[in-house]
Amino acid sequence: MNESYLNTVINDDCKNHLPRIEDLSIDLFLSDIPYGISLDRWDVLHNNTNSALLGCSPAQVGKPGFKRRGKPINGWSQADRNIGKEYQEWCSSWSGLLFPKMKDGSSLFVFGARRTLHRVINAFEDSGFILKDVLAWKKVSAHHRAQRASNVFRKRGLDQEAKEWEGWRLGNLAPIYEPIAWFFKPYRLTVTDNLLKHKVGAVNIEACKTNGLAPTNLLEFGFENNEKRVHEAQKPLSVLEFLIKLTTREDQVVLDPFMGSGTTAAACMRLKRNFIGFEINKDYYDRSIQRLEIFKNVNLRKKLLN
Numbered sequence: 217m218n219e220s221y222l223n224t225v226i227n228d229d230c231k232n233h234l235p236r237i238e239d240l241s242i243d244l245f246l247s248d249i250p251y252g253i254s255l256d257r258w259d260v261l262h263n264n265t266n267s268a269l270l271g272c273s274p275a276q277v278g279k280p281g282f283k284r285r286g287k288p289i290n291g292w293s294q295a296d297r298n299i300g301k302e303y304q305e306w307c308s309s310w311s312g313l314l315f316p317k318m319k320d321g322s323s324l325f326v327f328g329a330r331r332t333l334h335r336v337i338n339a340f341e342d343s344g345f346i347l348k349d350v351l352a353w354k355k356v357s358a359h360h361r362a363q364r365a366s367n368v369f370r371k372r373g374l375d376q377e378a379k380e381w382e383g384w385r386l387g388n389l390a391p392i393y394e395p396i397a398w399f400f401k402p403y404r405l406t407v408t409d410n411l412l413k414h415k416v417g418a419v420n421i422e423a424c425k426t427n428g429l430a431p432t433n434l435l436e437f438g439f440e441n442n443e444k445r446v447h448e449a450q451k452p453l454s455v456l457e458f459l460i461k462l463t464t465r466e467d468q469v470v471l472d473p474f475m476g477s478g479t480t481a482a483a484c485m486r487l488k489r490n491f492i493g494f495e496i497n498k499d500y501y502d503r504s505i506q507r508l509e510i511f512k513n514v515n516l517r518k519k520l521l522n
């Protein structure tokens with residue numbers, strides 16, 4: 217059954233295909249799933265019809281991040297408060313489909329948002345997976361988008377208040393890291409017996425050393441200089457390659473049902489792993505295929521993208 221999915225990205229809703237993947241055939245699940253924080257239309261996974269969502273305030277025009285989101289959700293309405301629950305329901309709608317497909321003892325890395333990842337963890341635990349750790353991917357830099365309270369007051373003509381609130385900001389700290397939930401599928405007997413049987417469940421520390429040092433659960437990776445950016449939520453190849461090298465060997469199979477611009481597939485091709493990928497959005501799908509063209513000549517044994 218996997219032959220038709222192997223080393224291909226399918227342009228469709230992954231939920232239509234996950235049940236058709238061969239049971240116990242996936243060595244690693246690695247996916248940067250929608251975070252449910254309304255970054256874009258594909259990231260709105262709840263029924264909240266707040267008109268500010270995906271709107272655009274004048275201050276956001278021309279800005280790279282959250283360019284289509286209006287003011288933040290203030291949590292006042294019941295619809296705002298249901299967002300987390302509804303996002304978890306969406307995660308559950310596919311996390312259960314994964315369970316039979318993963319090999320016993322295999323790893324699952326799920327990129328998520330700091331404020332919604334607990335919902336992913338609940339959904340995955342309810343589907344039978346065990347949380348192993350939450351890794352922190354530290355980015356090279358982060359924009360501090362919190363407005364200065366004094367500037368806002370000054371615009372309203374409130375000079376006294378502007379002076380009083382000098383130095384204060386309306387918002388968060390600069391978001392320098394993103395969490396990655398690391399799960400494993402339960403296995404029988406011991407991790408060693410499982411490694412012998414299924415060839416998953418150990419970590420390749422030697423392959424993942426940086427300057428001779430063993431990796432920690434703080435991952436520091438950025439984009440390569442020549443890495444083209446084609447998706448607003450694109451992840452650097454380096455961080456995905458690290459996770460692939462850490463948990464798989466050549467020729468093993470990596471599943472990413474939310475492929476975006478194809479970063480997981482590109483990383484697999486560079487590292488000679490097989491991949492199975494889905495992307496619902498035609499435009500991103502086209503971009504991923506275009507992007508993967510350049511890897512076609514990489515030494516892969518299986519058929520690629522044709």
Ligand SMILES: C[S@@+](CC[C@H](N)C(=O)[O-])C[C@H]1O[C@@H](n2cnc3c(N)ncnc32)[C@H](O)[C@@H]1O
Binds near residue numbers: 231249258447
């Ligand atoms: C966070 S982005 C992935 C970005 C990717 N890591 C990259 O580097 O380009 C998530 C992607 O999942 C896609 N998506 C959302 N729901 C989907 C579904 N049900 N099936 C397949 N793809 C889906 C979205 O269109 C979006 O491109």
